[in-house]
Amino acid sequence: MAEDPAAERNPERGWRALQQLAGRHAGYFTTRQVLRTGCEIQVRDGLRDGSVIREGVGLLRLNGWPDGPLDEYAMWSAWFDGAAAVSHHSAAELHGLGRLRPRFVHISAGVGRYPLSPRLVVLRRALSRSDVQSAGAFLVTTPLRTVLDLAEAGIGQTALDEVVADAVAIDRCASDEIRSASSALPAPTAARLHRALTRA
Known part of the structure; x- marks a missing residue:
């Protein structure tokens, strides 16, 4: 994200810009964004008066933002400046595909620093726009991309059958959509998807 020179010259404008950034991710923002927008003083004051709360190393949140069941996804999206998508097992859970019950949050990101979190699995890869969709405060891989990802990740055939069904x-x-997309995958992965489709 490009720096805003006007925000750097004007801390109040920077504060408004930071609030807009945080608004995209359910109130979450990073210390990197604070430095980019040039409003360190406002954030320091907010930490003192309670209008800003620390959520972890390098992560903060505007206080008073309503808690939601998907906040963890929004928080990690803020960490990656919105350039990441919830994927794999976590995306399957969001889309209602299968019963994988992920123990970790799976994120695909093309750029950015890895955060230190035992609950997070980051897969370094670039996704095209057609591979993701908006879920409000974060991006998530499309159902088709999620099915393909899980097949490539090597989940058990029974679990893959359930996801595809x-x-x-x-x-x-649609079945045809999965069949067509599987042709670009390695032969063993495509065969697993074809087996799953015959059982769907």
């Missing part, structure tokens, strides 16, 4: 049954993606 759910994707087709609840109209997250």
Whole structure:
């Protein structure tokens, strides 16, 4: 994200810019964004008066933002400046595909520093716009990309069968769409998806 020279010259404008950034990610923002917008004083004051709360190393949040069930995804999206997407097992759970019950948050990111968190699995890769969709405060891989990712990740065949069956049954993606997309995958992965489609 490009720096805003006007924000650097005007701390109040920088504070407003930071609030806008935080508003995209359920109130979360990073110390990097604070430095970029040039409003360190306002954030320091906010930490003192309670209008800003520390959420972890390098992560803060505007106080008073309503808590939601998907806040953890929004927080990690803020960490990566919105240039990451919830993916794999976590995306399957969001889309209602299968019963994978992920113990970790799975994020795909093309750029950015890895945060230190035992709950986070970061997969370094670039995703095209057609591979992601907005979930409000964060991006998530599309149902089709999620199905393909899980097949490539090597989840068990029974689990993959269930993911594919759910994707087709609840109209997250069509059988033909999965079959067509699988042709670009390695032959063993494509075969696993074809088996899953025959059982869907």
